[in-house]
Amino acid sequence: MTAPADRHSWLVLALLLVLAALPLLAPGYYVQFATKILLMGIAAMALNLVVGFGGLVSLCHGAFFGLAGYVLALTAPRYDPAALWWSLPFAVAAVALVALVIGALSLRTRGLYFIMVTLAFGEMLFYLFQDAGFAGGSDGTFIHYKPELAVAGLTLVDLEAPAQFFWLVLALAAGVILLLRHLLAAPFGRALRAARDNERRARALGFPIYRLQLGAFVLSGALTALAGYFAAAQFGFVAPQMLGWHLSAILLVMVVLGGLRTVAGPLLGAAALMGLEEVLKLATEHWKLVEGLAIIGIVLVSPAGLRRLATAAFGASASGGEHLAAPPRSTAEDTTATDRSIRHA
Amino acid sequence: MPDIALRAENLERRFGGLRAVAGVSLDVRRGEIHAVIGPNGAGKSTLINLLSGDLAVTAGDILLDGRSLRRLGPDRRGRLGIGRAYQKTTIFGASSAFENARLAVQARAGRPLALWPRRRAEQATDGLAEAALAAAGLAARGGIRADRLSHGEQRQLEIAMVVAGGAHVLLLDEPLAGMGTEEARTITALIRSLKAGRAVLLVEHDMDAVFALADRLTVMADGRVIASGSPQEVRRDQHVRTAYLGHGDPG
Ligand SMILES: Nc1ncnc2c1ncn2[C@@H]1O[C@H](COP(=O)(O)OP(=O)(O)O)[C@@H](O)[C@H]1O
Numbered sequence: 375m376t377a378p379a380d381r382h383s384w385l386v387l388a389l390l391l392v393l394a395a396l397p398l399l400a401p402g403y404y405v406q407f408a409t410k411i412l413l414m415g416i417a418a419m420a421l422n423l424v425v426g427f428g429g430l431v432s433l434c435h436g437a438f439f440g441l442a443g444y445v446l447a448l449t450a451p452r453y454d455p456a457a458l459w460w461s462l463p464f465a466v467a468a469v470a471l472v473a474l475v476i477g478a479l480s481l482r483t484r485g486l487y488f489i490m491v492t493l494a495f496g497e498m499l500f501y502l503f504q505d506a507g508f509a510g511g512s513d514g515t516f517i518h519y520k521p522e523l524a525v526a527g528l529t530l531v532d533l534e535a536p537a538q539f540f541w542l543v544l545a546l547a548a549g550v551i552l553l554l555r556h557l558l559a560a561p562f563g564r565a566l567r568a569a570r571d572n573e574r575r576a577r578a579l580g581f582p583i584y585r586l587q588l589g590a591f592v593l594s595g596a597l598t599a600l601a602g603y604f605a606a607a608q609f610g611f612v613a614p615q616m617l618g619w620h621l622s623a624i625l626l627v628m629v630v631l632g633g634l635r636t637v638a639g640p641l642l643g644a645a646a647l648m649g650l651e652e653v654l655k656l657a658t659e660h661w662k663l664v665e666g667l668a669i670i671g672i673v674l675v676s677p678a679g680l681r682r683l684a685t686a687a688f689g690a691s692a693s694g695g696e697h698l699a700a701p702p703r704s705t706a707e708d709t710t711a712t713d714r715s716i717r718h719a
Numbered sequence: 720m721p722d723i724a725l726r727a728e729n730l731e732r733r734f735g736g737l738r739a740v741a742g743v744s745l746d747v748r749r750g751e752i753h754a755v756i757g758p759n760g761a762g763k764s765t766l767i768n769l770l771s772g773d774l775a776v777t778a779g780d781i782l783l784d785g786r787s788l789r790r791l792g793p794d795r796r797g798r799l800g801i802g803r804a805y806q807k808t809t810i811f812g813a814s815s816a817f818e819n820a821r822l823a824v825q826a827r828a829g830r831p832l833a834l835w836p837r838r839r840a841e842q843a844t845d846g847l848a849e850a851a852l853a854a855a856g857l858a859a860r861g862g863i864r865a866d867r868l869s870h871g872e873q874r875q876l877e878i879a880m881v882v883a884g885g886a887h888v889l890l891l892d893e894p895l896a897g898m899g900t901e902e903a904r905t906i907t908a909l910i911r912s913l914k915a916g917r918a919v920l921l922v923e924h925d926m927d928a929v930f931a932l933a934d935r936l937t938v939m940a941d942g943r944v945i946a947s948g949s950p951q952e953v954r955r956d957q958h959v960r961t962a963y964l965g966h967g968d969p970g
């Protein structure tokens with residue numbers, strides 16, 4: 375068995391394969407735009423590991439994304455490119471460590487409280503970079519050279535060349551899809567979904583829920599960092615907005631648009647949202663307003679995603695839909711009370 | 720005594736001013752079914768929640784083979800061999816019956832959260848899950864979504880999961896509640912088949928089943944034990960007759 379409801383990730387992988395021809399066909403602008411979509415898509419897929427598969431709605435993933443970019447900016451030499459082979463793992467590890475601390479504290483809460491606590495931690499990081507003097511404060515800071523991937527002086531991938539940058543990111547996106555597919559079918563992923571569906575039962579069976587969800591949270595943060603690192607490299611600039619809650623919310627919209635129960639759906643969600651934005655920008659100066667209305671429209675037409683999000687945020691009773699339809703399932707009402715009381719014991 | 724698997728010592732649980740469980744002591748022995756009966760609100764489910772770790776104790780202790788469980792959460796107790804079926808069936812409704820059983824086996828396997836499982840380990844897990852379903856009479860139902868099973872089958876599945884995880888102490892909270900006669904008979908037989916090598920604590924309202932199954936019987940009322948002993952002894956007990964069995968001799 376593989377992850378459920380995930381038959382279409384092969385389709386997305388095939389799509390990525392076709393997309394590899396893009397730099398040969400389209401002008402550079404579109405190649406860079408596609409790169410941007412892929413990077414946001416990777417971040418959205420990473421976020422969905424905790425939101426869709428873990429049932430935990432996080433609002434600090436924007437901070438993980440931006441933080442990775444800041445780590446690149448702060449560790450890069452001023453007049454030379456950073457060496458990718460160590461600066462990327464360093465950025466990912468640094469963000470994973472931050473995710474470990476934030477997750478360790480946030481995962482003591484559930485539902486709305488989890489959303490609020492992760493939001494608060496994300497905003498703390500935002501203000502840290504906004505107000506502190508280093509890294510350019512609210513102005514942000516430039517990354518003058520793209521990181522360099524070279525072995526013994528021989529450049530393997532030239533990130534200054536948009537096509538090569540694109541291909542690298544394309545391969546990363548495919549790799550993330552395959553990795554997530556694998557993990558979700560592995561005992562780890564099965565346990566994660568079990569804890570989402572019925573935490574009380576999963577716990578009674580003996581699954582260490584806290585460790586499980588913390589592991590997922592850190593992994594998700596690390597994959598988000600991967601996207602953030604390359605996004606900052608592509609942009610050549612980092613600023614505090616890159617780690618604000620607004621970005622977290624956009625990632626969440628991509629997840630909902632693409633489908634919470636699919637591995638590659640959020641990547642499609644990213645493409646849909648960013649494509650829409652691009653078209654609207656050309657059509658009207660009130661594009662943000664129209665975009666907002668369009669998102670509301672799309673979500674209302676296919677409410678399953680939103681309902682699942684509400685389930686994660688407010689518990690099964692709030693969603694109204696599928697969970698209540700199933701007869702004698704988990705008892706969400708008294709679960710939370712008893713789970714809490716033992717955690718304080 | 721070596722055959723005592725689970726022991727409650729002066730267990731107490733308060734909810735605000737209410738003493739839902741007020742100083743309960745009892746032993747559950749290996750190879751025995753110990754039934755707990757009592758009117759609604761007597762504290763039976765709360766007692767099970769204390770033993771399983773779903774609720775923290777206010778006072779008293781719980782010993783599993785002599786080891787105190789008081790500070791351990793439900794997951795640790797699960798891994799130590801305590802398995803629990805809830806008064807309201809608690810399974811993974813959106814997963815197949817087989818997946819439910821497999822999760823139960825996985826939870827107590829060597830690496831329950833493995834990222835890169837070995838094929839051999841996965842095959843072993845699958846095999847044990849199939850066996851657990853078969854033992855619970857659900858061999859042919861493995862592919863069905865759990866919430867599409869009948870009420871009785873869901874109960875069978877929950878018990879199968881508890882056993883699949885390798886639990887040797889079973890806490891069953893009203894497993895026959897809401898069952899038809901036929902379903903009740905199936906589950907009664909299933910429970911009887913479980914006691915070999917295991918200690919079973921059975922909370923149940925169905926007196927026919929209780930007297931058919933129980934090796935030992937404890938009666939609770941208002942959070943306290945009002946009688947305990949063999950089913951015959953308890954049946955003769957005058958307190959119990961007035962407090963609980965008052966309206967006629969059951970069985
Ligand atoms: N989580 C809780 N919070 C407050 N009171 C509770 C809680 N759980 C049970 N009680 C109360 O404790 C008493 C015993 O309940 P319970 O253990 O469910 O009884 P039984 O299972 O014997 O019917 C009841 O009065 C019940 O209202």
Ligand SMILES: [Mg+2]
Binds near residue numbers: 763764765806
């Ligand atoms: Mg009860």
